[in-house]
Amino acid sequence: MPFTNQIMNNNYHTHMYLCRHADGDVKDYVEKAIELGFKSIGMSDHAPFAELKDRSVRMHLSDLKIYIIKCDNAIEKYKNKIKVYKALEIEYFPQHKKIYPEYLKYMDYLALGQHYIFDAESKNNLRSAYALSTLEHLESYVDTVVEAMSTGYFKFVCHPDLMLYNIKHFNCDITRISKKLIQGAIDSNVPLEINSNGIRKGLKETEDGLRYIYPRKEFWQLVKKMGARVIISSDAHQVDQLFDEDVIKAYQFANDLDIVVEEELMF
Ligand SMILES: [Zn+2]
Numbered sequence: 001m002p003f004t005n006q007i008m009n010n011n012y013h014t015h016m017y018l019c020r021h022a023d024g025d026v027k028d029y030v031e032k033a034i035e036l037g038f039k040s041i042g043m044s045d046h047a048p049f050a051e052l053k054d055r056s057v058r059m060h061l062s063d064l065k066i067y068i069i070k071c072d073n074a075i076e077k078y079k080n081k082i083k084v085y086k087a088l089e090i091e092y093f094p095q096h097k098k099i100y101p102e103y104l105k106y107m108d109y110l111a112l113g114q115h116y117i118f119d120a121e122s123k124n125n126l127r128s129a130y131a132l133s134t135l136e137h138l139e140s141y142v143d144t145v146v147e148a149m150s151t152g153y154f155k156f157v158c159h160p161d162l163m164l165y166n167i168k169h170f171n172c173d174i175t176r177i178s179k180k181l182i183q184g185a186i187d188s189n190v191p192l193e194i195n196s197n198g199i200r201k202g203l204k205e206t207e208d209g210l211r212y213i214y215p216r217k218e219f220w221q222l223v224k225k226m227g228a229r230v231i232i233s234s235d236a237h238q239v240d241q242l243f244d245e246d247v248i249k250a251y252q253f254a255n256d257l258d259i260v261v262e263e264e265l266m267f
């Protein structure tokens with residue numbers, strides 16, 4: 001019997017093999033989504049970016065065409081069974097403002113996955129979101145994301161709390177900085193994503209006890225209090241992750257915080 005699901009009807013954050021750190025082809029994810037009874041599936045593989053020297057974790061520019069063809073084929077082939085969206089997860093670099101409207105000419109949407117900030121002191125002028133350690137870094141991350149959201153190019157923000165990866169204590173400075181990001185999301189009417197891939201990495205023993213590194217409870221408590229829009233994504237990098245135990249845990253996480261999750265985005 002196929003594994004059926006009663007919780008998730010749409011997933012807007014899905015990867016495939018062309019990003020070089022995921023498995024499976026577009027059709028594999030789409031067929032799985034049909035099996036799960038989804039109304040829609042958004043393919044959102046990592047966009048190529050010349051700046052990101054570590055090309056092993058991004059799509060190669062020369063593969064973008066293949067990705068588009070694969071998405072278009074799936075959109076057509078499965079159109080009577082499921083709505084397939086063609087999208088990209090992408091960084092916001094203000095110096096490349098022009099590429100976003102270009103992409104949006106043929107993509108259904110862009111998901112903001114900010115994994116880097118500009119940092120003059122780092123190699124290649126980029127600092128990873130996994131290596132933000134000062135308030136300055138965090139301010140810079142938030143300013144980038146808030147500016148990105150205000151452009152209107154992005155459908156939602158992937159794992160906004162990834163910026164807290166290295167932050168041990170959720171103190172008043174972290175609260176202030178988090179609120180700035182959340183307020184930006186409210187002002188630009190952009191949903192924030194609770195990311196199941198963070199949950200997939202498991203609970204970690206920290207100075208504050210056992211917790212996910214992300215999603216970060218205190219961040220999402222603020223989201224709840226301030227009233228920003230929220231979605232849950234599976235951020236699948238394998239077909240089996242499209243709807244798995246960790247997605248269910250993401251819904252439980254939201255439910256425990258009394259967060260109302262938007263199941264369907266309007267296009
Ligand atoms: Zn990825």
Ligand SMILES: [Zn+2]
Nearest residue numbers: 013089113235
């Ligand atoms: Zn992703």
